[in-house]
Amino acid sequence: MTTQPTPPNAQLNLRGAVDLGALAARSTRREEVARRAAADPGTAGPASPFVVDVTEETFADLVQGSVQVPLVLDLWAEGYDTGAEALQALAQEYAGAFLLGRIDAQAEPGLAQSLVQSLQARAIPLVAAIVKGQPIPLFTGSYPSAEEIRPVLEEVLRVAEANGVTGRVEGAGTAAGTQGEPEAPPVPPLHAEALAAVEAGDYDAATAAWTKALAQDPRDAGATEGLARVGVLRRVAGVDLSEARAAAAAAPDDVQAQILAADLDLVGGHVEDAFARLLGMVQRTAGEERDAVRTHLVDLFAVVGTSDPRVVTARQALTRALF
Known part of the structure; x- marks a missing residue:
């Protein structure tokens, strides 16, 4: 099937x-x-x-x-x-x-x-x-x-x-039977090091490798994405799913509770739900709280990938919410 x-x-x-x-x-x-x-x-x-x-x-x-x-x-x-x-x-x-x-x-x-x-x-x-x-x-x-x-x-x-x-x-x-395309470039050593660390569950080592890669090339989109992904994995590691969701449901205006719930949405495969949760928070908050939510939402865009159509849609919604 x-x-x-x-x-x-x-x-x-x-x-x-x-x-x-x-x-x-x-x-x-x-x-x-x-x-x-x-x-x-x-x-x-x-x-x-x-x-x-x-x-x-x-x-x-x-x-x-x-x-x-x-x-x-x-x-x-x-x-x-x-x-x-x-x-x-x-x-x-x-x-x-x-x-x-x-x-x-x-x-x-x-x-x-x-x-x-x-x-x-x-x-x-x-x-x-x-x-x-x-x-x-x-x-x-x-x-x-x-x-x-x-x-x-x-x-x-x-x-x-x-x-x-x-x-x-x-x-x-x-x-x-056709002319071959250029060979894909090898995975950079620091990228390989970070990916291996993630596979081993060593998020500190992965974070260090991605950070070093970004220090060498601030335009390294792969390192930016990798660092964002490791950040999500670190935040949800050891979190009790039921407790976190219950806390978010009980406190819909608690920024940190909603951010954690959005991370869990993302890791659980509910990408649109994660974006919608944070977009709603952007609309309901102001000042430093709103900045914190906006920054986190942009980080999640990097996790999913800027070319993903769901990110494109959510980014447009964020622009409308901010302006």
């Missing part, structure tokens, strides 16, 4: 999905696959540049690469992969517009469990996209037909383009 994708900023990112400080040893099954691949190159797995096998060791790098090229993850298990060929054929057809990463749930049980828990899935296969480090659940339980998958992938690519993710998998030009 397919479900329509939600915008990549709509959910918590996959921080903590893999313990970057304690990567597990290869499982017996993975070693057996490698042994058979060495004996018979025909069993070596995906030969396409657009399809890769994902392990705990490579997962973090692939997620970081989603800031340049959309990543589609296919979590599969032997006996439950009937129909996966359609997804791989589409990866070939799209010729590098996205990277398909296949995760063998039996060879990578820790990674599989973390992914299932992060996306609150109940069945395998599980297919999800990742854009700028943000997960987009696509479908679970069975593989739809190619014609059913195609519009879902189109929506993923539309969301990716709206968020500035327009790179292609290296080698796409030759596979498609």
Whole structure:
């Protein structure tokens, strides 16, 4: 059964999905696959540049690469992969517009469990996209037909383009029979450091890396966005969701309560609700309180991405509210 994708900023990112400080040893099954691949190159797995096998060791790098090229993850298990060929054929057809990463749930049980828990899935296969480090659940339980998958992938690519993710998998030009596009630039070291820190849940280290990147280049939009996202994650860490929402409902004019509720709205995927909550506060407040709300709302614009149509609409509403 397919479900329509939600915008990549709509959910918590996959921080903590893999313990970057304690990567597990290869499982017996993975070693057996490698042994058979060495004996018979025909069993070596995906030969396409657009399809890769994902392990705990490579997962973090692939997620970081989603800031340049959309990543589609296919979590599969032997006996439950009937129909996966359609997804791989589409990866070939799209010729590098996205990277398909296949995760063998039996060879990578820790990674599989973390992914299932992060996306609150109940069945395998599980297919999800990742854009700028943000997960987009696509479908679970069975593989739809190619014609059913195609519009879902189109929506993923539309969301990716709206968020500035327009790179292609290296080698796409030759596979498609056309002249290749310029290779996407590598992730800057400080960006990679910050993203890895977020994945590990070390928000202090992530903040330090993004801050250093901005000190080197104040025009670094990616660092500005990253710093804003880490700020949201830090503010909501350890917050009791029910208590925070109850406090906001009981005190609709309490600026700090509404700001925290807006952060929770955003992290929970309710982007428009977060913006509407703060826009209402802008209209009801004045002076320093209004400035605090306006500043926070602008910070959330950076979190979602300035090119996102919801940000464009909310920014126009903010201008009307202020003037």
